Amino acid sequence: MTADDPPIVRAETWADLQQLVTAEMWMPDLSRHRSPYVFRGVPHVDHSLETSINRFVGESGDWKLESLLLRNFLQYALNEIEEPDSVWHLLSIAEHYGLPTRLLDWSFSPLVATYFAVRSGDTDHDGAVWAVDYRKLHDQLPDRYERVLGTTGTHMLDVHLLSTVTREADRRRTATREAPAGNPDDVTRLNEFWREWWGVDDDEEPDDQFVMFFRPPAIDDRIANQSAVFSFQSDPRVPLDRWLEDRPDCYRKIVIPGDRKLEFRDKLDQMGVNHRTLFPGLEGLTTWLKQYYEPRE
Numbered sequence: 001m002t003a004d005d006p007p008i009v010r011a012e013t014w015a016d017l018q019q020l021v022t023a024e025m026w027m028p029d030l031s032r033h034r035s036p037y038v039f040r041g042v043p044h045v046d047h048s049l050e051t052s053i054n055r056f057v058g059e060s061g062d063w064k065l066e067s068l069l070l071r072n073f074l075q076y077a078l079n080e081i082e083e084p085d086s087v088w089h090l091l092s093i094a095e096h097y098g099l100p101t102r103l104l105d106w107s108f109s110p111l112v113a114t115y116f117a118v119r120s121g122d123t124d125h126d127g128a129v130w131a132v133d134y135r136k137l138h139d140q141l142p143d144r145y146e147r148v149l150g151t152t153g154t155h156m157l158d159v160h161l162l163s164t165v166t167r168e169a170d171r172r173r174t175a176t177r178e179a180p181a182g183n184p185d186d187v188t189r190l191n192e193f194w195r196e197w198w199g200v201d202d203d204e205e206p207d208d209q210f211v212m213f214f215r216p217p218a219i220d221d222r223i224a225n226q227s228a229v230f231s232f233q234s235d236p237r238v239p240l241d242r243w244l245e246d247r248p249d250c251y252r253k254i255v256i257p258g259d260r261k262l263e264f265r266d267k268l269d270q271m272g273v274n275h276r277t278l279f280p281g282l283e284g285l286t287t288w289l290k291q292y293y294e295p296r297e
Contacts, residue, residue, distance in 0.1 A: 007248045010255045014267055020254050021110030021129065036155075037131040037252075038106040038213055038229045041117030045126040045255055049104060049240035051233060056100035066102070066236075067194040073099050074190070086166070087193055088159040092216040095230060096223070102198075102236035106132070106213065108227040111273045118261040118268070119275065121291070127256040130241075132231075134213045136250045141210055144168065156229075157214035166197070200237065209235045211243065221280045265291065 011017035025033045040049070053066050073094050074084070084090035095103040107113050110129065117127035135155045138145070147168075148161050213231050218224055233240065244251045256264065268274060269292065276288035 007251055008253045008255065010257065011260075012257060013260075014264060017114065017254065017256070017264065020252070021114070021131065035108075035110070036133050036135040037110075038108060038134050039110045039113030040104065040106045040130045040132075041113035041115065041127065042130070043117060043120045043122060043125070043127050045128045047128070049130065051102045051104060051236040052100040053102050054236050054239070063200040066198075066200070067191050069099055070094055070101070071190050086159060086163040087190060088162040088214070089217060092159060092230060093219055096216065096219050102233050103230045104240065106229040106231055108229060111268060111271065112226050112278065114256070114264060115268050115273050115278065117256050118265045119291075121262055121265065121294070123258045123261055126258050127261060129254040129256065131252045131254065132244070133250045137211055137213070137247075141212055142208065145212060157212060159214065159217055162214060166193075198234070200235070209233075209238070209243070211240065222278070225280065226278050262296070
């Protein structure tokens, strides 16, 4: 996207949508068609990109609930899951199963994101697909993350790379004889790590806000089928759409007219992007069947 392009555009037709979601896919450094964007679909055009933990904490300002929720999730979930490899791994599992976190769900696939924008079939309201250029945002990350990206030759993080970042920070702390925050891969020391890295002080704004994207572990088939990506915000109090307003060159918001939602959903279904494929299992199957055979006026 160039500086002259508006960050908010409308996809009046299916052809418009295809052109908009596949723009800027050629990567000269890779000699491949690979989009620098990740995508998120919302059913209502005015839907805020607010983290679930921000909605949960609300006006109480009680941000200690964030680590408290995650620590107790670990305590009671261990009979259902294997011991997480790191705090990042634990955070990914918690988000996947609906715990309030500072993560948001995205996808590498613009068609998957479009499905989430149109799946309800609500024709009374426009939907939207957010496209965010993660390469540009990752160029603005703190040095500790940029160093890891530089050594791997990649622009996308994952839970293993993030664990490398936190372990390196702990080694540097030890080398300079500063008080260590504890091994961040040790999930039993979650509170200590949380205060040092992600603590939220409701009385002051962080000077160094950033947003980064990472690939979650393949927890189940849903993660793989949805080409899942998570966003992480250093300050979960700020809705991501508001944060992006000051960075218009880093995103595009594609508006989907309400009266096109059913058409787009049918065409996505024909392409194999539907509830049955994105949510493997009986729940996904029954939802897909209801959508497929729903009577139309």
